C-alpha cells in the first residue's frame with residue numbers, strides 16, 4: 756500500500772486514532788457494502804423452484820435477487836479496535852458514509868494519486884511529518900550516551916551477556932602509580948588488555964543490559980563521588 760493509499764484510509768473508524776498513533780503497526784481494512792433484497796424477484800425465484808425444483812437455477816431468468824445501495828466504503832480499523840465490540844452500521848456512518856465528494860471517489864480511492872498539496876493538507880500526512888521530527892526514545896538514549904562519553908571519557912564494550920562501561924579518566928587517576936602507556940591512557944581496549952582484572956576488582960567497571968544502562972549506573976556513581984570529594988570526573 757502506497758502513502759496516498761494509507762492517507763486515503765485516514766484514521767481508525769472506531770477510535771479515530773491515526774495509523775502511526777495506534778498501539779500496533781498492524782491494521783485491518785473493512786469494505787462495507789449495503790445491499791437490499793428484491794422481494795419480488797426472490798418470490799419469483801421461490802415460486803419457480805416450487806414448480807420445477809433444482810432446474811429453476813438453470814432454466815429461470817437468473818435475475819439479481821439483491822441490489823447494492825449506494826457506494827461501498829473501505830475503512831481502516833486498528834488492531835486494538837478489532838478485538839473489541841463493533842457496530843458495523845455505526846462505524847460506516849461515523850467514518851463518513853455518503854460524504855464522499857463524488858460518487859466515483861470510492862472506486863478510484865485506491866488507484867489514483869492525489870496532488871501533493873492535498874496530501875500535505877491531510878492530518879495523517881501532517882502527523883507523520885511530526886513523528887519524523889520527534890526523536891525516538893532510542894535516539895534520545897543514544898544521544899545521552901554520547902554526551903556521557905564526552906563528559907567522563909567513557910569506554911564501553913558489548914560482552915557476550917552485558918554491556919560494560921568504565922571512565923578512562925577515573926581509571927587513569929586510580930592507576931596513576933602503574934605507569935600507564937599513552938595508548939593505555941587513551942584506548943579502552945589497550946587499558947583493559949593490561950589492567951582488566953585490577954580495574955574490575957576496584958569496582959570501576961559497571962555493567963548493564965544496554966549500553967545506556969551500563970553508562971547510567973557508572974555516571975550515577977561518578978557524579979555521586981564527585982559531589983562528595985570534588986575530585987573525580989577530573990584528570991582534566
Ligand SMILES: [Zn+2]
Nearest residue numbers: 767770833836
Ligand atoms: Zn481503533
